[in-house]
Amino acid sequence: MSQSILFLAHVSEAGNSLPKVSYEVLGAALKLTKQLGARLTIGLIGADVTAAAETVAAAGAERILAVAGPDFASARYGSDAAAAEALCRAAGAELILAPATSRFMRVLAGVAHRLNGCVDTHVTSLESVSGEVRATRWHYRQRIEAVITRDARPWIVLLESGCEAAWTGQSGAAKVEEIPVTLAQAATRTVVSGVRAPKSDAQTIRPDANLLFVAGAGWTKKQADGKTHIDQAETLILEFLRASGASLGGSKSLVDQTGESQAVLGFMTHLNQVGQTGSTPRHPKGLSTCCHGEEPHVVGWRFINERRAVNLDPNCGWARGKADVLYVADAFEVLAKLNALLAQRSRTSPEAILQT
Ligand SMILES: Cc1cc2nc3c(=O)[nH]c(=O)nc-3n(C[C@H](O)[C@H](O)[C@H](O)COP(=O)(O)OP(=O)(O)OC[C@H]3O[C@@H](n4cnc5c(N)ncnc54)[C@H](O)[C@@H]3O)c2cc1C
Numbered sequence: 001m002s003q004s005i006l007f008l009a010h011v012s013e014a015g016n017s018l019p020k021v022s023y024e025v026l027g028a029a030l031k032l033t034k035q036l037g038a039r040l041t042i043g044l045i046g047a048d049v050t051a052a053a054e055t056v057a058a059a060g061a062e063r064i065l066a067v068a069g070p071d072f073a074s075a076r077y078g079s080d081a082a083a084a085e086a087l088c089r090a091a092g093a094e095l096i097l098a099p100a101t102s103r104f105m106r107v108l109a110g111v112a113h114r115l116n117g118c119v120d121t122h123v124t125s126l127e128s129v130s131g132e133v134r135a136t137r138w139h140y141r142q143r144i145e146a147v148i149t150r151d152a153r154p155w156i157v158l159l160e161s162g163c164e165a166a167w168t169g170q171s172g173a174a175k176v177e178e179i180p181v182t183l184a185q186a187a188t189r190t191v192v193s194g195v196r197a198p199k200s201d202a203q204t205i206r207p208d209a210n211l212l213f214v215a216g217a218g219w220t221k222k223q224a225d226g227k228t229h230i231d232q233a234e235t236l237i238l239e240f241l242r243a244s245g246a247s248l249g250g251s252k253s254l255v256d257q258t259g260e261s262q263a264v265l266g267f268m269t270h271l272n273q274v275g276q277t278g279s280t281p282r283h284p285k286g287l288s289t290c291c292h293g294e295e296p297h298v299v300g301w302r303f304i305n306e307r308r309a310v311n312l313d314p315n316c317g318w319a320r321g322k323a324d325v326l327y328v329a330d331a332f333e334v335l336a337k338l339n340a341l342l343a344q345r346s347r348t349s350p351e352a353i354l355q356t
Contacts, residue, residue: 003038005029006093007061008084010103011046013074013195018044018052020208021099021161026059028126028164029097035128038095041065043087045080047073049176057174059167064176065090071183075103077110078187084111086181093154095133097126100158108156117154124163142280142302161207162282162303204241204248204267211246212283212304213237214274216291217253218311218331220264229332234265236335243342247283249274249300251291274300289331293317310334 007029009022026042033040042061044052049066056064067083084107088096098104105121112119125136135148135157197203219233241248250265250272257264274281276296286304291297293309294317301307301322308325309318318326327334 003036003095004041004091004093005033005036005038006041006043006088006091006096008043008087008096008098008104008108009045009052010075010080010101011044011049011052016046016048016051017055019099019101020166021101021159023055023166023168024161024164025097025099025159026056027167028159030059030167031164032095032097032126032128032133036131036133041091041093043084043091044068044176045072045083045087050174053174053176054171056167056169057172058169063091064174065179066176067179067181071188074192075106076188076190076192077107078190079183080104080107081110081114082181082183082187084108085114086179088115088154088156090177090179096154096156098156098158100160104158108158112154112156115154115156117156118150118152119156119158120148120150121158123148123157123159126157126159138280141276141299143299160282202267205271206245206247207281209245209247210284211244212249212274212281212286213240213244213246214249214251214286214288214291215254215265215268216251216289216297217257218290218292220254220257221290223332224330230265232332234267236332236339237265238267239339240335240342243339243346246287247281248272249279249281249286251275251297252278254291276300288318288323289335293320293322298322 007026009018012019029040040061042056042064044066046068047070049068053064065087067086071079072083098108100121109119120135122137123135127134132149136145138145215237220228220230222228250268252273252275255268255270255273276299278300280300280302282303285306286301288309307323309323310327310329310331311318312330314328
């Protein structure tokens with residue numbers, strides 16, 4: 001009997017499709033299904049999964065299962081764990097692949113325990129070698145790459161975003177089998193009464209952006225005229241982020257300044273910090289400005305494919321093999337020029353302008 005794989009996803013709370021990373025995991029699930037000659041089941045969770053099921057109808061899964069209803073609209077441990085457990089049991093799958101969304105990261109380790117199985121998170125790739133499934137993940141701040149195999153089943157694997165090409169296919173009618181779940185009273189005790197989120201233009205961390213824009217401490221340092229120009233730096237950076245849709249990263253020196261009660265860029269928080277003690281975001285391109293490019297910072301650039309930097313210092317770290325292109329220039333001038341070009345050519349992508 002061939003192996004069975006379950007691709008597990010939840011409907012995005014904002015709309016009725018799946019979060020983007022889900023389609024990437026579906027791509028990985030289909031690849032593995034083919035390599036193993038396995039059978040694929042899709043399992044969906046949400047208030048109403050009809051529209052989401054239609055988006056994956058053409059993927060070629062044997063079955064599409066769902067746990068649906070108003071109780072499953074929002075992320076909540078009790079109801080999400082019950083729904084995921086019911087889908088895993090109904091699918092009877094040995095391997096369960098799910099996107100590493102915050103909703104699933106919170107709940108699937110508990111589900112693995114209920115199933116007497118095991119779980120791995122932060123997985124970046126999956127493949128079958130001679131019929132053995134191997135998962136890859138990074139440890140020690142992306143310095144060590146581990147390849148994991150497991151005998152225990154079911155094995156739940158949460159895959160990170162940006163590691164696989166998203167599966168695309170025509171939407172179409174989907175035959176969905178509803179799996180009934182009766183929730184214990186304790187599972188509905190928590191009620192989501194609303195969502196407080198920053199305004200979308202204040203939301204500077206954008207994992208799906210093509211470009212990572214990094215600001216370093218240089219933006220807050222004295223410039224050639226002997227003065228700091230923090231207001232100007234804020235305006236230039238915010239204008240660039242608005243026009244380009246780039247995601248904002250910061251160096252540790254810059255984000256730490258808040259704690260030292262120095263004047264800093266108001267929109268920069270520790271969540272923006274990229275590096276050894278910060279994050280390791282995944283974007284096709286990166287542009288660093290006023291940041292020295294030291295190793296503890298650049299280690300966070302591991303998954304940025306094309307790197308450019310603007311620095312006054314021709315001997316900065318970026319010049320020592322850490323960037324593809326270093327512009328030895330004043331970032332205030334470069335960004336003002338870039339913003340003017342973006343305003344002029346509002347339909348041109350910032351990457352295209354950077355190429356010119
Ligand atoms: C254990 C450990 C963990 C660490 N983890 C991290 C981490 O996660 N992330 C991180 O970022 N750092 C980390 N660091 C700190 C790191 O080593 C650096 O100290 C830090 O990244 C420096 O930040 P910076 O480049 O913004 O500032 P600086 O080193 O002060 O560099 C500022 C740069 O701005 C340039 N500049 C100034 N004005 C202009 C201008 N007008 N135009 C262009 N360029 C200009 C200057 O030439 C200079 O190169 C860690 C260090 C340690 C020891």
